[in-house]
Amino acid sequence: MSRADPSGSSDSSFSKQKMSAISCHHIIKRYGETQVVHEFDLEVADNEFVVFLGPSGCGKSTILRMLAGLEDISGGDLHIAGRRVNDLPPQERGIAMVFQNYALYPHMTVRDNIAFGLKRLKVPKAEIDSRIKEVSDTLGLARYLQRKPAELSGGQQQRVAIARAMIKTPKVFLFDEPLSNLDAKLRNHMRIEIAKLHQALKTTTVYVTHDQHEAMTLADRIVLLRDGRIEQVGTPREIFERPCSAFVAGFIGTPPMNLVEMSVKDQGGHFELSGPDGVVHVEPHRFSLQGRERVTLGIRPAHLRVDTNGGRHGGFSGEVQLIEYLGNEVLVNFGQDGSEISALMPSAQGPQLRERVSFVADPQQVHLFDIDTGASLLRIDVPLH
Numbered sequence: 001m002s003r004a005d006p007s008g009s010s011d012s013s014f015s016k017q018k019m020s021a022i023s024c025h026h027i028i029k030r031y032g033e034t035q036v037v038h039e040f041d042l043e044v045a046d047n048e049f050v051v052f053l054g055p056s057g058c059g060k061s062t063i064l065r066m067l068a069g070l071e072d073i074s075g076g077d078l079h080i081a082g083r084r085v086n087d088l089p090p091q092e093r094g095i096a097m098v099f100q101n102y103a104l105y106p107h108m109t110v111r112d113n114i115a116f117g118l119k120r121l122k123v124p125k126a127e128i129d130s131r132i133k134e135v136s137d138t139l140g141l142a143r144y145l146q147r148k149p150a151e152l153s154g155g156q157q158q159r160v161a162i163a164r165a166m167i168k169t170p171k172v173f174l175f176d177e178p179l180s181n182l183d184a185k186l187r188n189h190m191r192i193e194i195a196k197l198h199q200a201l202k203t204t205t206v207y208v209t210h211d212q213h214e215a216m217t218l219a220d221r222i223v224l225l226r227d228g229r230i231e232q233v234g235t236p237r238e239i240f241e242r243p244c245s246a247f248v249a250g251f252i253g254t255p256p257m258n259l260v261e262m263s264v265k266d267q268g269g270h271f272e273l274s275g276p277d278g279v280v281h282v283e284p285h286r287f288s289l290q291g292r293e294r295v296t297l298g299i300r301p302a303h304l305r306v307d308t309n310g311g312r313h314g315g316f317s318g319e320v321q322l323i324e325y326l327g328n329e330v331l332v333n334f335g336q337d338g339s340e341i342s343a344l345m346p347s348a349q350g351p352q353l354r355e356r357v358s359f360v361a362d363p364q365q366v367h368l369f370d371i372d373t374g375a376s377l378l379r380i381d382v383p384l385h
């Protein structure tokens, strides 16, 4: 079952209006008997920045490597800039790839590392020189051109790897976890650099990461993968505010969304959901709840407010089990052992350990999912809030 957003599917009207930079139609990858990518469908628009996000082993790198031509495609069609490239070697696909380990040549200077691909293509020297000047100015590398990679910081080496990709003026940039070898501070810095670079160059980009923060901040659209299948395609906001499944809901957002099993009672005008730590009322028009006895309720820790009404409007309550200090806020874990819920609140108002606390859930921010399949029960006509 693919729950991909229709705009991510290859036969949407979108693809007919405008030629896509990348078009993936039913792409499959098998290693021997094992299929690791299942009918992958995606249209990437010109200038778009698409991020593949998902847990380790879900197939992100495999798909990216098939786009690059570093891995055979077992089935389906891949088009780049309107041309079927399934059987074209990497250098003829108009792409440039940046990896996690930058794989710079240690014995060559920065200049020679950047120029390497162009020299191989027999580009005239004057043109190589002018392109090196352009990319090294853009990436702030002009001062380091005579150094060897070992004489650069991790972030500078990463920029050399990007320069080496940029100089080929590709139609498409492919990045596979380019920042994961860097420390947190440099990572933040380079993330902003990559965002700025994309603003300036607008080159169509597919970027692989398992870091949701990178995905949320860089992507025009996120493709969330799970076990070799697309789980959801959407803008960061759509994915965050309208996760199509409990898996997406639990994967996106820090601290993670609370997911709690609740039983459902139809009370006429509304549905009452009850679980071990509380009761929540939901309006019938928001969700498809008819005939259901149990659901998974999702509520983000930031969407629980301290209850000042003595539980009259429902809510969650329990004894504080753990308090995590995060700086401006504390994450309060409360409830019964094994069914704990967490709520985010200002540090100054944080409770004490073992204190009894009560929270109400913002009804607009409640998510409900099928207890078995995890599929969202939100009606599709409910507008984004």
Ligand SMILES: Nc1ncnc2c1ncn2[C@@H]1O[C@H](COP(=O)(O)OP(=O)(O)OP(=O)(O)O)[C@@H](O)[C@H]1O
Pocket: 031, 036, 054, 055, 056, 057, 058, 059, 060, 061, 062, 063, 210
């Ligand atoms: N050469 C191979 N032979 C067999 N299976 C492979 C091979 N390469 C990858 N796989 C399997 O394919 C699946 C997808 O791997 P892939 O490297 O694409 O994951 P990923 O999403 O990039 O993970 P990570 O975040 O850890 O990099 C995994 O289950 C992996 O074990």
Ligand SMILES: [Mg+2]
Pocket: 060, 061, 062
């Ligand atoms: Mg990978």
